[in-house]
Amino acid sequence: MKLAIKNPAPEGSRQTFWGDYSFGGSLQRALEELGIEVVQHFWPDWDRDDGEDAILVLRGKRLYVPPRDKVSMLWVISHPATVSLEELNRYSVAFVASEKLYSTFAPLTSTPLEVMRQCTDVSLFAPPGCTVEEDAKRREGVVFVANSRGVRRDMLQWSLAAGRPPRLIGGHWDQFGLADLVYREHVRNSELPEVYHAAKASLNDHWADMRHFGIINNRVFDCMACGVPVVTDSFAELRSVIGDAALYANNADEFQSALEELDDSYASVLSKVRSWWDEHGTDYSFSARAEQILRAFDRLEPKGAEPGAESDTPDLGEARAFFDELLRQSDLKRSGRRKKVVLVNPTQRTLRAVTANDDVAHVSAGFGDGPWQVALDGQASQLEGAGFDLVWIEQTDTLLNVSPAERLVAAQGLARSMSILGVLGVSPAGGNERAFVDALGWAGLETLSDGSYGTILGRASASRSVQEMEALSRKLNESERRYQKLKKRTLRGRLDRWLSRS
Numbered sequence: 270m271k272l273a274i275k276n277p278a279p280e281g282s283r284q285t286f287w288g289d290y291s292f293g294g295s296l297q298r299a300l301e302e303l304g305i306e307v308v309q310h311f312w313p314d315w316d317r318d319d320g321e322d323a324i325l326v327l328r329g330k331r332l333y334v335p336p337r338d339k340v341s342m343l344w345v346i347s348h349p350a351t352v353s354l355e356e357l358n359r360y361s362v363a364f365v366a367s368e369k370l371y372s373t374f375a376p377l378t379s380t381p382l383e384v385m386r387q388c389t390d391v392s393l394f395a396p397p398g399c400t401v402e403e404d405a406k407r408r409e410g411v412v413f414v415a416n417s418r419g420v421r422r423d424m425l426q427w428s429l430a431a432g433r434p435p436r437l438i439g440g441h442w443d444q445f446g447l448a449d450l451v452y453r454e455h456v457r458n459s460e461l462p463e464v465y466h467a468a469k470a471s472l473n474d475h476w477a478d479m480r481h482f483g484i485i486n487n488r489v490f491d492c493m494a495c496g497v498p499v500v501t502d503s504f505a506e507l508r509s510v511i512g513d514a515a516l517y518a519n520n521a522d523e524f525q526s527a528l529e530e531l532d533d534s535y536a537s538v539l540s541k542v543r544s545w546w547d548e549h550g551t552d553y554s555f556s557a558r559a560e561q562i563l564r565a566f567d568r569l570e571p572k573g574a575e576p577g578a579e580s581d582t583p584d585l586g587e588a589r590a591f592f593d594e595l596l597r598q599s600d601l602k603r604s605g606r607r608k609k610v611v612l613v614n615p616t617q618r619t620l621r622a623v624t625a626n627d628d629v630a631h632v633s634a635g636f637g638d639g640p641w642q643v644a645l646d647g648q649a650s651q652l653e654g655a656g657f658d659l660v661w662i663e664q665t666d667t668l669l670n671v672s673p674a675e676r677l678v679a680a681q682g683l684a685r686s687m688s689i690l691g692v693l694g695v696s697p698a699g700g701n702e703r704a705f706v707d708a709l710g711w712a713g714l715e716t717l718s719d720g721s722y723g724t725i726l727g728r729a730s731a732s733r734s735v736q737e738m739e740a741l742s743r744k745l746n747e748s749e750r751r752y753q754k755l756k757k758r759t760l761r762g763r764l765d766r767w768l769s770r771s
Contacts, residue, residue: 270566271306273321277329279312289329291458292346292487295390296327299555303563323566326360328352330624335359340569342562345370346387349482350633350640351621354378361569364561367506369483380572385561386510387487388553393459394494396543397466404496405536410436411500412464413472414456414488417441419609419632420643420651424474424502427524435472438464443747445654449754465495470516470531473501477644478633480504489515490553493546498538500527514545588619588696591722592661595694596629598717598725599658611657611686614664615641629659636667636679647675649682656688663696668705680708689728696723 274297278287285291290311297307308319312331323340326333330348335341344364345352352370357363357378364385365371375382397404413425413435425447428435437447440454456464465471471492479486483506492499493514501507503517516531516538518524531538551557599608610631612623617640623631634643634652643651660683662668668679687693693714695702706724710716714726 270323271321272300272323272325273319274307274309275315275324275326275333276309276311277327277331280314284311286455289327293327295555296558299559300562303559305563325562332356332625337571339571340566341572342565344385347479348624349484350478350617351624353617359572361572362565367483369506383565385558386485386553387490388555388558389487389490389494391494391550391554394462394491396496396546401536401539401543405539408467408469410468411470411472412436412438412468414438414461417445419655421445421653422474423651424472427518427521428472430521431525431528433528444656446747448751461491462495465492465497468497470498470500473499475502476642477638478640478642481638481640485510493542494550496539496542496546498531498542511545514541586618591694591696594722595659595661595692595725598692608658609656610659610661611652613660613662613683614667616663619663648678649686652686653682655686657686658688658691660687660691660693662694665695665698665702665705669701676705676708677711680705680712684709684712684714692717693726694723697721
């Protein structure tokens, strides 16, 4: 058997920085141990054919139309809100990473579904070779392996508020003034076990769409394998799988309680993590996933896309004109670079189309729990200072079913998420959207254009100069912090060289 893995990690110099790259490599090694010949096709080289018998698509942000002459398998490991029935129906089998996704789609699709959760590479991630008592004495500090994602992540905000700033491993934190907490911007997957073996605890959170659909990220299993307690957000499927072997926090008070349990009963917490891994670890390995894939292949037939199936880059339909106008208005203000976009309360069709658009860097958000990546509070504080070039509010229902005061607070929060020259669009909703457009006006935005496609707003000129001065002040302060940090490093280096010569 020869299998081609369609891996979303893009070809190029930064390919190894993608989690999909490491994920696909670990899966390939596990499949090869079973005697399967494996090739990987990295984005955008997905049309390549190496004479494989079967195709496995690692479903992240990329959509793929499988050929009709090969067994095709889909593994939904992220971006679950962008998966459609039409897409599932193309495949010989679809593996989904949660029971909730299975129960959502199984009654509706003609494609066989199997639950196949994320996992870890047990050849890299393994418990430390010491007793629990010895382990408890040597571990110290809290680590958070995470990029900023361009938003304020609640788990980090709670940690800072509790006076326990973690050691950050990840990028793009400087825009929030947190560069001093960054230990390294990137570590190789092979280096992560060393990080986890040294830490007293690891913070973890999930994209809100993953949480909404019950998908447990692989970082949870990496931490469990290394014996490090994980403080993570909570949802039903995660609790049903991990039980009391993890510490859970969905708000600042629960986070504080988790820290107290770490401090007061650390050896007991460590013991629970080890016991869980000893009992369940083999079920969450790439070897177990490879065996499930092989069992499925043995009973499958080619299927592929039906004639007339949707393309792998779905169109925005009627909303296309509005999105194009938003991009045009944004280009009038700032052109020549990739746009940062946030979709607020998006429809699935729009979410799928923008996700597949490489011309923009996007994140989806919504008020409360839902099929979007960032769950917003009433103030949209998670987006504050993110500096989006384009904010697109597609569905306004949840913003209208609140008091005028709450509507204004939400409008102010979304306005604060924009860059100085950013634009904000509100899709039409039969005229009902006018109440929120009015609130955005009170929040300091002015209408740039208003048509049947929707309303586009920008910063009112009176408030723009204030915003520009505030942004300049933040940049100057950040530059000063970087300068002082570099100065300290330089002086320390000179001192070390002087001491080594004396």
